[in-house]
Amino acid sequence: MIPGGQPNMQALLQQAQKMQQDLAAAQQELAETEVEGTAGGGLVKATVSGAGELRALVIDPKAVDPDDTETLADLVVAAVHSATDAAQELQQSKLGPLAQGLGGGLPGLF
Known part of the structure; x- marks a missing residue:
């Protein structure tokens, strides 16, 4: 803080840049991470990126x-839903702390 109660703008800018870099790194990590959802006791498996992109369906x-x-269509939907839920949990764990640092949330991310 500068005398008189004004924030140090240089320090604030550096902090914002670091948070932006951290957010970009977390988003890249999510795009590269894969999670799996299953249905029907493993008869249908869906693989989704941490960013929510469907990558594979077995x-x-x-x-x-x-x-x-x-029934097959229901199993596919259930497996994709399961994988998407796992991706959203991963997003919360990776981006949640960063969003809190940006003032409590990033609209549209969750």
Whole structure:
């Protein structure tokens, strides 16, 4: 602080730049990290990036019944939902502390 109660603008700018760099690094790490969700006891597996991008979908042949495609579709949706939930938890753990440092939250991230 400068005498008179004014904040040191240089220090504030440096702190903001560091927070921006930390946020960019965390976002890059999320984009490179993968999480998995499963459904049907592992019959369907979805892999999602930490940023929420669907990367892979594996369907066990046992889950494929030509006469019951609705169940397969439900399993796919459930696996993707499970993986997306895991990605959101990862986002909270990586970005949450950074968002708090930026004044309590970043609209649109969570």
